[in-house]
Amino acid sequence: MAGTRRKRLEQPREVVLQAAMDAIAEHGLAPLTMAGLGKRIGISGGHVAYYFGSKEQLLVETLRWSELGFAERRRALLTAPDNSAAERLAGYVDLYLPDERADPRWTLWLEVWTRSLGDPEVLAASTEIEGPWMADLRAMIGPHPDPDGYVLRLHALLDGLATRIVIGAPGPSRAEIVRQATEFAVREAFPESGVDHTNR
Structure with a gap:
């Protein structure tokens, strides 16, 4: 013993x-x-x-731990001195989305979201874990007429696209999904410029 x-x-x-x-x-x-x-x-x-x-707490803590590395990578995007705001935003979209079907991090996210339906503590934890992503996105876009609305819309779009990638839904490749999501993100973040910011 x-x-x-x-x-x-x-x-x-x-x-x-x-x-x-x-x-x-x-x-x-x-x-x-x-x-x-x-x-x-x-x-x-x-x-x-x-x-x-409990298994729920294990999943939540594993997700929390896995996000630490992504937090460091987001900070690098935010502080990259040679990248434009649009390039930082493009990097954010690419970092946010799953790498491939059955991506373990996103498989874990989907499971935690599902379990949050019946467990307020899991819901609170998942909201807390997602919070830094939204805060960093808000910091990336700078002045914007509706920053909270922008962050909400883009995250809703990315979550839907992420689900398609991680379950392997038929349709566009990940590269095409990233391209389209980036175009939307940049156009909505910088509507006044009229410039195609996605050419890197």
Whole structure:
């Protein structure tokens, strides 16, 4: 018993979270269990549950952790001195959207959103996690006649397009989706210019 306890305490939290992301990338969310995750990293499912309490909380914390790297990349976009505002916005759209069908991060987002229907705590957590994306987008566009409306519209568009990509819906390629979303984002952010900002 004492040996097991020491092993549990020696497992960094990030090891569990990374293992969860790896498991989702390899097999999707359906087969992910506390027991299976524990076995993957050499601890019991009970110890995983001790850290996170429930599968819902595990998913939320894994999503929160996975977003940390994206936050750093958004900051780099915001502070890139040689990029125009339109180029930063184009980079934001590309960063936001899934890389491919079954993208593990977006698979996780969809699952968390679904679970938020019946769990106010999950809804609050997902809203909190999404908040920095919206704040950084607001900072990117600068002066705008309706900044809150712009952020809401663009995020609604990107979420819909992201869902199409991650489920593998028939239709345009990811590259074409990124192109069209970028054109919309730039045109709506800078309506007064009349310039095609998307040529990079």
